[in-house]
Structures are given as C-alpha cells and as structure tokens.
Amino acid sequence: MEDWQILGITGAVIVGIVVMILRFRLNPAMSLVIGALALGLLTGLGAAETTKTAMTGFGDIMTKVGLLIAWGVLMGAILNEMGAISKLVDKLLRVFGPKGVPYALGLTIGTLLQSIFLDVLLVMSAPLARRIAPKLGKFGTAKMATAMAISLECGIVLMVPGVATVALAGLLQVPLGEMLIFGLLVIIPTIIVSIMIMNFFIHRGLWKTETDEEPVVEESPALEDSDGMVVHTHTHAHDHSGSPEHGKSTTAATPGAAPASGPTSSRVGLLPHDVRTPGTKTSREPGLLVMFGPMLLSLVLIASGAFLKMAGITNDIAGFLSTPVVALLIGLLGTSLVARLTIGTKRVEAAVANGFKESGQILILTGAGGSLAAMVATSGMGDILGKYFTASSVAPLLVVWVIAAVLHIAVGSVSISAITAAGLLAPIAPALGINPVLLALAAGAGSLFVVHVTSNTFWLLQSMLGQTTRGTLKSCTLGVSVASVIALGFTLVLSIFI
Incomplete structure (x- = not known):
C-alpha cells in the first residue's frame, strides 16, 4: 500500500x-478500539491479525501502567477521605499569604x-479557593480560578502519578522515574x-468583575445531619461530556466542610463519586507531613x-524499592495505615x-489508547512519518503538540487527546533519536490547548468558583x-540538554 494511502x-x-x-456520543474507550480495528482492516492487516494486534496493544499497556494507575487513584481516594x-x-494561606497563595x-x-x-481534587479544593478569593482583593x-485551572490540567499530563502522565510514559516506554524528574522540570x-x-x-483589563463573575447571593443555612455532616445541595449535575444537565439535584455530605458561597444556582457540593463515608468523629488529627508522608x-x-x-x-534492594509499582504500593499501604488510625477502617x-470505581474507566481508556498505538505501529505509519523528520529538528515535538492540541479542541478530553497523540507517534520515537520523554511532555502540553465547553472541568470551575461562562473562558x-x-517552550528548552 502506498504511503499516502496509509x-x-x-x-x-x-x-x-x-x-x-x-456526534454519536459513543464512549471514548469504545471509539478508540473501533478506530484501531478499522485502521487494521483498512490497511490490510486482515481480521485475525487486526484483533490480535488490538488485544496485544491493550494488554501491553496494562502490563506497564495498570497497577500504577490503580495504586495512584486508591491513594488519592484515601487522602480525600481524610x-x-x-x-x-x-x-x-497561613504560610504564603494572599499574594503568594495562588502560586503555592x-x-x-x-x-x-x-x-x-481530578474531579475529586477540584470539588474538594474549589470551596476553599473561593473562601480565599475575597482576601486577594x-x-x-x-x-484563584486561573491558578486552579492551570495546575489541575497541567498535573494530569505532566506530573507522576497523574493518570494521563502514567499512560503517556507507558505508551512511549519512558521509565516512570525519568517522567517524574523531567516532568517536574517542566x-x-x-x-x-x-x-x-x-x-x-x-x-x-482582561477580567471584568461585573460580567465575569456571578453576583453574590446569600445562601440558606446548610443542614447538618446526626453525624455532624454538612449537607449541600446543587442544581447542576455534570455528565462525562462536560455539559451541565439542568434540573437535576444531588446532595453530598462533607465532614466539617463550610458551605460554599455564591449564587444559589451555582451551589455545588461533592460529586456523587466523592461522597465521604459518615463515621465517628475522632480527636486524632495527624499533621500534613504524616498525611502526605507515604505519598512523598x-x-x-x-x-x-x-x-x-x-x-x-546498581543495587538489588534499591532497585526493587524504587520500582514504580513497588514504590507506589508502599505509599498506598502507608497512606492506608495513617487513615485507619485516623478515620477508622470502615471509612478507609x-x-x-x-x-x-474511578480507576476502572481510566484503565479501560488507557488500554484502548494502547490498542490504537499498537495498530498504528503495525500499519507501518511509524516508518512513513520517520522519513519526514530528523532527530536534529524540533519538528517531531511541534507535530505531536499540534496533533494533541487539535484532538483536544475536537474531543474536549485532555487524557484522550494526549494518549491518542502519543500513540500515533510512539512507533517513530526510536527512529527519531529523540528521548521519548520529550514526546510525552510535548503530547501532554498539546493536550492542554483550549480547554472549552466540552470539558467537565470547565463547568465545575464555572459553577464552583462563581464565574460566568465568559469568565471561565478567560480563567480556564x-x-x-x-x-x-509555555509547557511546549520549556520542553523545547529541555530538548537541548537531553
């Protein structure tokens, strides 16, 4: 088959x-697998080889990152519960003061x-950020909205153990330790x-308070149940495509949480998957270092x-303990132990x-991205693209950034666009002579471009921080x-040295 046809x-x-x-609102994981199968059949792999390649690609990426994603998500769930x-x-806020707190x-x-x-992190931190906002002038x-939007999205694709970061490292065969170090540098x-x-x-002049923020409306007092759980109500529920479903109401309980301020129509409690488990209050309050120590x-x-x-x-013991799956398991066990002593076994x-529940959808999506990457490699497209790029140019990094950016604008998912872009160029990484960690960082940077109304994060930031849609278009x-x-720029600078 001719190059142009492939x-x-x-x-x-x-x-x-x-x-x-x-258009058809098909699940992203299903869409990726269907696309992978179609690519195999249309490029002449045949039915048997196509299905084998798709399954092998799924299994290979799960071998590399499956447990890593699971351990990271579980650790985060326990920290959230605490x-x-x-x-x-x-x-x-106490340490850095009003001026420094957005950066901190x-x-x-x-x-x-x-x-x-991400959704759990956003929902837990947004009410606190909104409480801090009036102190900043x-x-x-x-x-606060801008700082949260930037840090939440960057962390997913540039920082270990962010789920998309781990997936990118697996697809491009980047050791997780290298991804952590160079990701931090970016x-x-x-x-x-x-x-x-x-x-x-x-x-x-970019921000206009009168048009970019919702007017502040007094909220009715929050209800408190028999366990001392503050109960919030909200009128927006968000589906996975990021579009708010009006007219639905949910409730969620947060131990000791302050009611969010802002307009009644924008009050948002915790998402259904973030409902904390009621439990007996305890006087044991561990310090921050104890809480986050195992993760660190x-x-x-x-x-x-x-x-x-x-x-x-080389050292066998050090090598074993520093293996990502072992290191994250140690962190998970330590976090679990701290939580058991603090909030009790039932809540843990x-x-x-x-x-x-959360890790399941992430694992399936990552595996589907692996199927597509394997099919791209088998189809020969990697060899074709390798003819047009040289290791001495920045073209491959710009291309992977553009591919990820275009995919994100179209699909609206940071993770899907990053994983798909990395999967497309993974087959040519060895031929280019470029450190694959640079391709991973470029794909992650590109997937951040133009987070818009198809993103669940967009609507959560809009409602929970009291912004109008116009304001969220600016901050997010x-x-x-x-x-x-900026991330692409720092990645290009990094490419000079590695």
Whole structure:
C-alpha cells in the first residue's frame, strides 16, 4: 500500500474517532478500539491479525501502567477521605499569604496532589479557593480560578502519578522515574510563569468583575445531619461530556466542610463519586507531613531509582524499592495505615471501593489508547512519518503538540487527546533519536490547548468558583492555553540538554 494511502486512512480513522465521540456520543474507550480495528482492516492487516494486534496493544499497556494507575487513584481516594486537602490549603494561606497563595496552591495541586482523581481534587479544593478569593482583593476570584485551572490540567499530563502522565510514559516506554524528574522540570516553571502572565493581564483589563463573575447571593443555612455532616445541595449535575444537565439535584455530605458561597444556582457540593463515608468523629488529627508522608516517600523512591540508573549504580534492594509499582504500593499501604488510625477502617474501606470505581474507566481508556498505538505501529505509519523528520529538528515535538492540541479542541478530553497523540507517534520515537520523554511532555502540553465547553472541568470551575461562562473562558480556556504553549517552550528548552 502506498504511503499516502496509509496516511490518508489513518487521518480518516482519527476523524472518525472524533465524530463517534462528539456526534454519536459513543464512549471514548469504545471509539478508540473501533478506530484501531478499522485502521487494521483498512490497511490490510486482515481480521485475525487486526484483533490480535488490538488485544496485544491493550494488554501491553496494562502490563506497564495498570497497577500504577490503580495504586495512584486508591491513594488519592484515601487522602480525600481524610480531608487532607482542606488542611493543606489552609496551611498554604497561613504560610504564603494572599499574594503568594495562588502560586503555592497551584504548585501544590499540580505536583503533590496528582494521585487524587481530578474531579475529586477540584470539588474538594474549589470551596476553599473561593473562601480565599475575597482576601486577594478585587481580582481574587480570577486569580484563584486561573491558578486552579492551570495546575489541575497541567498535573494530569505532566506530573507522576497523574493518570494521563502514567499512560503517556507507558505508551512511549519512558521509565516512570525519568517522567517524574523531567516532568517536574517542566511543570514547576510552567505553572509559575503561566499564572504570572495571566495575573499581568487580569490587572490590565482582561477580567471584568461585573460580567465575569456571578453576583453574590446569600445562601440558606446548610443542614447538618446526626453525624455532624454538612449537607449541600446543587442544581447542576455534570455528565462525562462536560455539559451541565439542568434540573437535576444531588446532595453530598462533607465532614466539617463550610458551605460554599455564591449564587444559589451555582451551589455545588461533592460529586456523587466523592461522597465521604459518615463515621465517628475522632480527636486524632495527624499533621500534613504524616498525611502526605507515604505519598512523598513513594515519589522519592521512584526518583531515586532514576538517579541511580543515570549514575550507573546498581543495587538489588534499591532497585526493587524504587520500582514504580513497588514504590507506589508502599505509599498506598502507608497512606492506608495513617487513615485507619485516623478515620477508622470502615471509612478507609469505603474510600478504597470508590477508588476502584474511578480507576476502572481510566484503565479501560488507557488500554484502548494502547490498542490504537499498537495498530498504528503495525500499519507501518511509524516508518512513513520517520522519513519526514530528523532527530536534529524540533519538528517531531511541534507535530505531536499540534496533533494533541487539535484532538483536544475536537474531543474536549485532555487524557484522550494526549494518549491518542502519543500513540500515533510512539512507533517513530526510536527512529527519531529523540528521548521519548520529550514526546510525552510535548503530547501532554498539546493536550492542554483550549480547554472549552466540552470539558467537565470547565463547568465545575464555572459553577464552583462563581464565574460566568465568559469568565471561565478567560480563567480556564485562556489560562490553560497559555500554560500549554509555555509547557511546549520549556520542553523545547529541555530538548537541548537531553
């Protein structure tokens, strides 16, 4: 088959995947697998080889990242159940003050808290961010909303153990320790510079309080049940496509949570999957270092393994403990132990059950991305693209960024666009002579471009931080797009040295 035919078929398949997701509202994982099967059949692999390749690709990526994603999500679910995030945000405000807290919160969310499922992290931290906003002056809401949007989205694709980051590392065969180290080198300056740029324009007329923020309306007192659980109500429920379903009402309970301020129509409690388990109150309140210590230990172990490998040092014990699946398991066990001593075994078990529910959809989506990547490799498209790029140019990094950006604009999912873009170029990574971690970072950066109304994160930020849709287009869409370009810039700088 001619090169142009393979390229044309692959392009048509990608468009077909986007149409299935958007037009026919087919589940993204199903759409990716259908696209992979279609690619195999249309490029002449035959029925038997096509199904074998799809299944092999799914299994291969699960072997690499399946347990890593599961351990990370479970660790985040337990931290959420302990109320670790609210304690952390309050501590940041006390330490860094009003001017520094957007940066401190952004860096903390983007790096330290990435084991927590995004929607859970957003819903837990947004009421606290909104409580801080008035202390930052006239543009407090704009600054906090922008910092949260940038850090939440960057963390998913640039920081271990963010679910898309782990998936990208698996698809491109990047050791997780390297992904952690180089991801940190990109995400930290990206968050700082992006927030700084957005704050500059916010103070110079970008943000209009009267049109970009909802008017503040007094809320009715929150109800408290017999267990001391504050119950919130809200009138917006969000489906997976990010579109608000009006007219539905849900309730959620948060231990000791303050009622969110803002308009009645925008009151949002915890999402259904984030409902905390009622339990007996305890006087045992561990410090932040105790809560996050096991997670930090696991990240240190992973990073140490990468440093030892770079230094050419081999040690069986150190090698075993720094293996990502072992390191994250140690962190999970430590977090579970702290939680059992703090909130009790029943609530930990409930948190783990919720975590397994969340990890299921992530694992299936990641596996589907692996099927597509395997099919692209088998079809020969990798060899074709390899003819047009050289290792001495930045073209491959720009191409993977553009592919991920276009996919994200069309589909509206950061994870899907990053995984699909990486899967398309994974087969040519060895031929290019470029460190695959750069391709992973470029794909992650591109997938951040133009987070818009098809994103669940967009609507959650809009409703929970008291923004209008116009305001959210500025703080979220523009803010994260700035971060996307900045992250690409730092990735290109990094490519000079590795």
